[in-house]
Amino acid sequence: MSRPRFRLWDLPTRLFHWLLALSVAVALISAQLGGNLMDWHGRIGLVIVGLVVFRLVWGVMGSTYARFTQFLPTPAKVKMYLRGEWSGVGHNPLGALSVLGLLGLLSFQLASGLFANDDISFVGPLFELVSKDRSNLLTGLHHWASNLIYLLIALHLAAIAYYAFVKKDNLVKPMVTGWKETDKAAQATSATGGGWVALIVSLCLAGVAVYAASGVWLPAPPPTPAATATPAW
Numbered sequence: 001m002s003r004p005r006f007r008l009w010d011l012p013t014r015l016f017h018w019l020l021a022l023s024v025a026v027a028l029i030s031a032q033l034g035g036n037l038m039d040w041h042g043r044i045g046l047v048i049v050g051l052v053v054f055r056l057v058w059g060v061m062g063s064t065y066a067r068f069t070q071f072l073p074t075p076a077k078v079k080m081y082l083r084g085e086w087s088g089v090g091h092n093p094l095g096a097l098s099v100l101g102l103l104g105l106l107s108f109q110l111a112s113g114l115f116a117n118d119d120i121s122f123v124g125p126l127f128e129l130v131s132k133d134r135s136n137l138l139t140g141l142h143h144w145a146s147n148l149i150y151l152l153i154a155l156h157l158a159a160i161a162y163y164a165f166v167k168k169d170n171l172v173k174p175m176v177t178g179w180k181e182t183d184k185a186a187q188a189t190s191a192t193g194g195g196w197v198a199l200i201v202s203l204c205l206a207g208v209a210v211y212a213a214s215g216v217w218l219p220a221p222p223p224t225p226a227a228t229a230t231p232a233w
Contacts, residue, residue: 007190008090008180010063012054012199017175020051024106024149031146038122042113046125049110049213052103054206061202063194065090073097089180089188095159102152105145112142114213125215 009017023044030041059068071091080086081093091099114126116139127135163169174180182188211217 003181003183005179005181006089006188007178008065008174009178010066010191010194011178012058012194012202013062013066014175014178016051016055016058020048020055023048023051024153028146028149034118038118042122042125045110045113046210046214048106050206050210052106052110053209054202055103057202057205058194058198061194061198063191064189065191066194068100071096071099073100089182098152098156098159102149102156105148105152109142109145109149110213112138112145114215116142125213126218128215128218128221 027041027044027048030037030044058066064070071088071093073093073096077086077088077093078097086092114124115130115135117123117127117132117135118139123135130138160171163171169182180188
């Protein structure tokens, strides 16, 4: 007999999750391989800009369990969770810290990457707005912070495995189907809110962010002066 269930994750949240996972993987691989793939690294970076901004807006306007106010990890909630007394649904306090940490770290990576360069042929779309020294500094920080992204990914996967094999709680399935099967379903209510208006506003603001980050609005650089022919005599 199947256990009771309730609607946990809305479709926009689930699409965001999987698109972000795919985009971050492509960004990390393209950065490691370098070469011509750096152009794709830049393009994927703009995709991640749109995804992160969408999630930040959706965290305010989205459905019940996608909202930041629902899973904000206060010190009291963290203490209750560590003592085994937390009984909520959705992101647990430690999971919420991971979500907020990843969004914050990705925001820093995106901001620094927009002004970065590789000293060969690739520059970020907003490179022209800063000096070369400032770009070099941001490039170094961008590379350094990528190590933290690997760490957060490892912790995220370890937590999923721990819940699956130790606590017998499948965290992946609800992120695919949207439904959560749990004995707490009798006390939990299905997610509400996050309608079409919220979705359109979130998508529009994400689009504006991508446009701003792309640098297409910057004035075109002046043409390269024509080479002066050297007299033969």
